[in-house]
Amino acid sequence: MARAIDGGGEFIVAGAVANADAAQDFLSRHRVDVIILDIEMPGIDGLTALPDLIAAGQGARVLIVSSACGDGAATTVQALALGAADTLVKPEVGAFAGRFGEVLNHKISRLIDNDEIVVPRTPAAAVAPGDDFDIVAIGASTGGIHALSLLLRSLPLDFRLPILITQHLPESFMPYFAAQVAVLANRPCEVAEDHARIRPGRILIAPGRAHMRCVSMGDGAAVRLSTTPAPSGCLPSVDPMFDSVAATYGDRALGVVLSGMGRDGALGAASLAAAGGSIVIQDRASSVIWGMPGAVAAGGIADAILPPDEIGQLIARRRRPC
Numbered sequence: 001m002a003r004a005i006d007g008g009g010e011f012i013v014a015g016a017v018a019n020a021d022a023a024q025d026f027l028s029r030h031r032v033d034v035i036i037l038d039i040e041m042p043g044i045d046g047l048t049a050l051p052d053l054i055a056a057g058q059g060a061r062v063l064i065v066s067s068a069c070g071d072g073a074a075t076t077v078q079a080l081a082l083g084a085a086d087t088l089v090k091p092e093v094g095a096f097a098g099r100f101g102e103v104l105n106h107k108i109s110r111l112i113d114n115d116e117i118v119v120p121r122t123p124a125a126a127v128a129p130g131d132d133f134d135i136v137a138i139g140a141s142t143g144g145i146h147a148l149s150l151l152l153r154s155l156p157l158d159f160r161l162p163i164l165i166t167q168h169l170p171e172s173f174m175p176y177f178a179a180q181v182a183v184l185a186n187r188p189c190e191v192a193e194d195h196a197r198i199r200p201g202r203i204l205i206a207p208g209r210a211h212m213r214c215v216s217m218g219d220g221a222a223v224r225l226s227t228t229p230a231p232s233g234c235l236p237s238v239d240p241m242f243d244s245v246a247a248t249y250g251d252r253a254l255g256v257v258l259s260g261m262g263r264d265g266a267l268g269a270a271s272l273a274a275a276g277g278s279i280v281i282q283d284r285a286s287s288v289i290w291g292m293p294g295a296v297a298a299g300g301i302a303d304a305i306l307p308p309d310e311i312g313q314l315i316a317r318r319r320r321p322c
Contacts, residue, residue, distance in 0.1 A: 001036065001065070004101030011108055018042060020049035027056040033112050038090070039066035039075060047075070050082045061085040061111040061288060065104070074176045077169075080145035081180055085111050085288045110142070110261065111288070133278065134252040135198070135214075135221075136161055136315060137245045139238030139268075141168040141260025143288025145177070147308040148258060152185040154312025163203045164192075164212060164245070166238045168260065171208025178205050196223045206236035213244035221248050232264035238292070242268025251276025256311060258282045260292035266299060273301040280304045280311050 002013045014032050017023050019042045023035070035057050039046040046064065054062055062084045068075040069087040076087045086107055091100050140148055144167055163185075169177055174191045181203060182189035189203035190196070192212045196204060198221040206212035210225040224244075230237035238257070242265060245253045255272045257265045259282055269279050279302050281293035286307040296302050304314065 001104070004104055005108070007101060008105035010105060011112075020044040020046070020053065023049070023053055024056050027053070027058075027060075031058065032060050034108050035060050035062045036065050037062055037084075039064065039068045039079075047078055047082060050079065050084060054083045063088065063107055063111065065090045073173075077145065077173055077176050077180055081149045081184070083146040085143055132252070133249075133254040134161065135164065135245060135249050136254050136256065137164045137166075137241055137272075138256040138258065139166045139241065139260070139265040139292065140258035141234075141262065141264065141289075141292060143259030144168070146259075146288075147282055147286070148181070149184045150308035151256070151258070151312040151315075152181065154309045154316060155185065156316050157186060159316055160200045162198045162200060164198070164206075164214065164241060165203060166206040166212060166236050166241045168234060168236070168264070169208055174205060174208050178203075181205065192223045192225065194223065194225045198222060206241065208236065211236045211240040213240050214248050215244065216248050230264075231267055232262060234262070234264045238265035239268035243271045246272040246275035246277055249275075249277065253277040254315065255279045256281070256315075257293045257296050258308065259287035259289055261289045262291050263295040265292050266295040269296045270299055270301055278303045280306065280314065282311065283307050 002016055005011050005013050014030055015026050017026055021043060035053055037046045037053065050062065064079045064084045064087040067090045069089050079087055088104060088107055178189045178191050185203060187201055187203060189205065191207050192204040198214055204223060210227050211230060213224045213226055214221050215224050226240060230239050232239060242255050253272060255269055255277060257269060273279055279296060281296050281302045283305045284290045287293060297305060306314065
């Protein structure tokens with residue numbers, strides 16, 4: 001793996017150690033940009049060590065490279081929920097050159113590259129979001145699962161508003177992701193199906209194969225799935241979700257944009273703001289990649305820019321009775 005990185009000519013391997021304790025010791029003496037972490041190691045496993053290594057890394061992004069991170073693997077979602085920035089399947093011994101090396105270096109580059117980060121035109125806490133809302137719609141990508149876990153843990157058990165989530169993940173990961181979200185939020189969570197009703201106290205997640213839109217049903221609202229290409233090129237995309245929430249709920253909606261690469265959600269957030277809805281985004285310091293929230297900030301439409309746990313607290317305050 002070190003040869004694959006050094007051979008790319010863009011990055012230098014600062015050190016290589018055999019276990020989590022050695023990594024802690026190394027990080028106490030050296031600063032790095034990215035930590036590459038395996039899951040199965042002598043002594044403490046990678047998932048157990050992950051939170052401590054994130055803290056020791058002082059801002060370094062953690063890339064999990066493990067054979068346990070295959071398609072649809074629960075380990076992948078667990079790692080992302082614990083704060084890993086990204087994951088990659090480790091190949092068999094002897095297959096670290098060629099395509100794997102290219103993908104590895106590309107993932108490292110994405111975690112280090114700050115070209116997508118823009119300067120916000122809104123202060124750290126602009127105007128407070130609307131005093132009331134009937135739905136919360138959340139969009140996220142790289143780094144978003146950990147941010148989402150922090151946000152959901154900040155919501156009280158009596159928070160009953162429906163929550164819609166569009167997280168960039170392949171379809172095979174969605175069932176386990178929904179199960180993880182249900183545990184984190186301590187409320188029902190399902191992968192959305194076409195025509196599913198949007199109900200209080202329920203979380204619906206966009207499937208990996210389609211956008212999640214909502215439509216008015218007269219006596220409430222329901223989900224409609226769509227595969228119409230979105231401007232961002234993402235599937236699922238945050239933009240169609242925000243657009244439809246704006247059309248269905250107007251100024252009674254709250255949109256949240258968490259860590260993620262690219263600009264997905266910026267157009268939909270503009271539609272939601274134009275309809276009178278409120279927009280809250282994750283701050284740059286706590287984001288793995290500030291592309292998506294940064295794009296919204298650049299548009300000057302963010303009502304507040306906060307770390308995920310404070311976003312959760314803000315949401316909770318808005319619905320908590322006096």
